[in-house]
Amino acid sequence: MRLGIGGFLLLAVLSLIFKKDFFALLSGGPTASVAPAPASRDSAPPTSPTEEQRIQFVSFVLDDAQKTWAQILPGRYEKAKLVLFSDAISSACGFASAASGPFYCPGDRKVYIDLSFYDQLQRRFGAPGEFAQAYVVAHELGHHVQNLLGIDDEMRRAQQARPDLANALSVRLELQADCLAGVWGHSTGERGILENGDVEAGLNAAAAIGDDRLQRGAGRGVHPESFTHGSSAQRVRWFRAGLESGSIKACDTFQTRDL
Secondary structure, three states: OOOOHHHHHHHHHHHHHHOOOHHHHOOOOOOOOOOOOHHHEEEOOOOOHHHHHHHHHHHHHHHHHHHHHHHHOOOOOOOOEEEEEOOEEEEOOEEEEHHHOOEEEOOOOEEEEEOOHHHHHHHOOOOOOHHHHHHHHHHHHHHHHHHHOOHHHHHHHHHHHOHHHHHHHHHHHHHHHHHHHHHHHHHHHHOOOOOOOHHHHHHHHHHHOOHHHHHHHOOOOOOHHHOOOOOHHHHHHHHHHHHHHOOHHHHOHHHOOOO
């Protein structure tokens, strides 16, 4: 049975309401838990049905992506935790506000997401849809993969050695996380989870939060030397590279001269 991201969200909500695993009713298709084990999610109780749906969806995406990475990196992958917050939060990486957006902290191996960011993604950045939301989670988990592989530490050391290249190195790290998000996206396509328009939604989300578009949206000129995440075109290119190849080998942004 072919089931899209929206379908999985519906089953997650039904499972929550009726306290029954509706995913078990699928035959011939992928299975997934409604939410990861309690130890893998740390969040306050939801305040509305809409928020609960988002929690279920984000939890499903994280759980599915982690299963995918456990298969890609057998014996090496260790699960990250998901922390959902509102307004502000303190992490091993310091204090962060909702204005910071979603982030991954290598110090405690947790993915931090303020669910209100998805409202901004849709209204402010023009990137609606469940797969656009899934892209954000997969990108942050890509940073977790980088941390496990030691890429994050290598990049930090390189920044300390060459402060003049700090922004450029940050861009390469972020674009690699985009590519790793695409690797997970490729796996969902292989398993028949993607619906028509999902890929476009993910690419649109990648483009929406490019540094050049954000700088223009803030009424400023575009200054590539101050980029930290990459331009819209670069983010789309590397997300697509992972999406089309499904291979971590396609994500070596540090050895590529032309981003």
